[in-house]
Amino acid sequence: MKRTILSAAALLLFLTACGQSADDPARDTVRTADVFAMDTYMNLKAYGSHADEALQAAQERIAGLEQMLSVTNSGSEVYAINHANGKPISVSPETAAILETAHQVRMESNGALCISLYPLLKAWGFTTDSLQVPSDETIAAELRRADDDQIRLIDGELTLPEGMEIDLGALAKGYTGDAVIEEMRKCGVTSAIISLGGNVQALGGKPEGDALEPWSVGITNPFAPDTNFGIVQVQDQAVVTSGNYERFFKDDDGNLYWHILDPEDGRPADNGLVSVTVIGSSGLRCDALSTALFVEGTERAEEHWRAAGDFEMVLVTSDAKVLVSEGIADAFTSTSDLPYEVLHYDENA
Numbered sequence: 001m002k003r004t005i006l007s008a009a010a011l012l013l014f015l016t017a018c019g020q021s022a023d024d025p026a027r028d029t030v031r032t033a034d035v036f037a038m039d040t041y042m043n044l045k046a047y048g049s050h051a052d053e054a055l056q057a058a059q060e061r062i063a064g065l066e067q068m069l070s071v072t073n074s075g076s077e078v079y080a081i082n083h084a085n086g087k088p089i090s091v092s093p094e095t096a097a098i099l100e101t102a103h104q105v106r107m108e109s110n111g112a113l114c115i116s117l118y119p120l121l122k123a124w125g126f127t128t129d130s131l132q133v134p135s136d137e138t139i140a141a142e143l144r145r146a147d148d149d150q151i152r153l154i155d156g157e158l159t160l161p162e163g164m165e166i167d168l169g170a171l172a173k174g175y176t177g178d179a180v181i182e183e184m185r186k187c188g189v190t191s192a193i194i195s196l197g198g199n200v201q202a203l204g205g206k207p208e209g210d211a212l213e214p215w216s217v218g219i220t221n222p223f224a225p226d227t228n229f230g231i232v233q234v235q236d237q238a239v240v241t242s243g244n245y246e247r248f249f250k251d252d253d254g255n256l257y258w259h260i261l262d263p264e265d266g267r268p269a270d271n272g273l274v275s276v277t278v279i280g281s282s283g284l285r286c287d288a289l290s291t292a293l294f295v296e297g298t299e300r301a302e303e304h305w306r307a308a309g310d311f312e313m314v315l316v317t318s319d320a321k322v323l324v325s326e327g328i329a330d331a332f333t334s335t336s337d338l339p340y341e342v343l344h345y346d347e348n349a
Helices: 008-018 051-069 077-082 091-110 118-124 138-142 172-186 283-296 298-308
Strands: 030-037 042-049 152-154 157-159 192-196 200-203 206-208 210-213 215-223 224-234 237-244 248-249 256-258 273-280 312-317 324-326 330-334 340-343
Touching: 008 030, 008 324, 030 051, 042 051, 042 172, 051 077, 051 091, 051 172, 051 192, 091 152, 091 157, 091 298, 118 138, 138 273, 152 330, 172 192, 172 200, 172 237, 172 283, 200 215, 200 283, 215 237, 215 273, 224 312, 224 324, 237 283, 273 283, 273 298, 283 298, 298 312, 298 324
Parallel strands: 324 340
Antiparallel strands: 030 042, 042 192, 152 157, 192 200, 200 237, 206 210, 215 224, 224 330, 237 273, 248 256, 273 312, 312 324
């Protein structure tokens, strides 16, 4: 199967020819901005004469999307959807695009991605400061309300069954990354990199003299979150990671519970993976896939990757092994003692 991910070398040749203009006297000048939004710290970095303008536009876009997609803000579209009591709600093209991607990835993953688990997330306390293990009865009751197949989006109008609530947290930062990169393009920036929590997205390459070099993106070691276990080099791509170390708590017996829930049983997904990094051209799709693959587990994630053909991935298993998909292997460098192997398109290779 032909893959759409270019090698770092090929990307370098392409972007040196048509990337940021060498005529820009400020092409090596970098501007940065730090933002706290969507419950995470974000860092925006842009190069060139239009960097300041681009950063301003990017921050305004982030603020607008946070207002639109927040599950708790009473003025957001998502809040209106969740409190419509079964009535249809008109949604923006942005929200519709996110919902359509959620549906697509849900179908690909046989239901591993589920956006109607918000009541369960609340029951576990992941949306508040009251983290707890809910009773079996509570989990069962809330799980009965979660069924993405009942979500209807027709001609820009969304209808949920009464009592159902959705959360777009598994996709919102990915969509925001795409939107920020587009704002920067509109402002004339051709080299930038943004970090939205666990989502990193690159525009072009990093200016180094007269050339553009790949961006080096570190991938967090889930067993030692203050360190990286590897680095992947990318240009014009998103690198999105979901892991069990991001939001978690322990009970009195030392059992660990994390925020990525399995829609099969309403409990933290424990299917052999502790970290999933997805690399691709769309931040939105990568964001959705990182959650879906985590829930799917190792074998199903590999099958999903081979079937889809439009993304690459780096998996970390619960027994501390790293699996790197073939299309990104040449751009991946291990920086830890974790053993790793390459997954091939032909599983018999």
